[in-house]
Amino acid sequence: MTAELIINDQIIEPGCSVMIDLPLPRLYTHALMTMPVHVIRGKKPGPKLFVSAAIHGDELNGVEIIRRLLKQPALNKLRGDLIAIPMVNVYGIIHHSRYLPDRRDLNRSFPGSKKGSLAARLADLFMTEIVRKCTHGIDLHTGAIHRSNLPQIRANLDDAETLSLAKSFNVPVLLNSNLRDGSMRESAAGLGIPMLLYEAGEAL
Ligand SMILES: [Zn+2]
DSSP: OOOOEEETTEEEOTTOEEEEEEEEOOOTTOOOEEEEEEEEEOSEEEEEEEEEEOSSTTOOHHHHHHHHHTTOGGGGGOEEEEEEESOSOHHHHHHTOSSOTTSOOGGGSOSOOSSSOHHHHHHHHHHHHTGGGOSEEEEEEOOOTTOOEEEEEEEOTTSHHHHHHHHHHOOSEEEEOOOOTTOHHHHHHHTTOOEEEEEEEOOO
């Protein structure tokens, strides 16, 4: 029996692939904003993995990584579920900026709250609709502008499950990295969800 998966009040059945637009606060122009979420459910039960990118809106490599990931033929034989979010900070993407329009860093605003700043509400939505429904996570980042990072995993390598995931990722460098206050990874760790943070290349 496969566990139920509901995102944005939509039930997703095993064996189905859907794209869900999570409603977000409007832009200051009153234009509607959404966060696109791709969900691929295997027919057979297994882990639930989220892969997110551009929580820093100028770190674009992960957007392309997810585009390629979603085209993998291996997904036809998936056991468990893949939830891919190519643009977590859609506001930052529009402005080619790491930050939200008020200069808050989304990855220092977790776990967020229902009534806080835009960053807090975005973080709360992401925790509620994505992280709490998953068993594992990978968050994709890059270095800064004009500073290219060697492909590397940053994770809590003292945790056996996280270390095993990190080794499977097969990159040149694994960094044992302390949790940052307010990061998505810290909030996921608080829920017992092992997470990898991947960094590669430079911003924009
Ligand atoms: Zn980043």
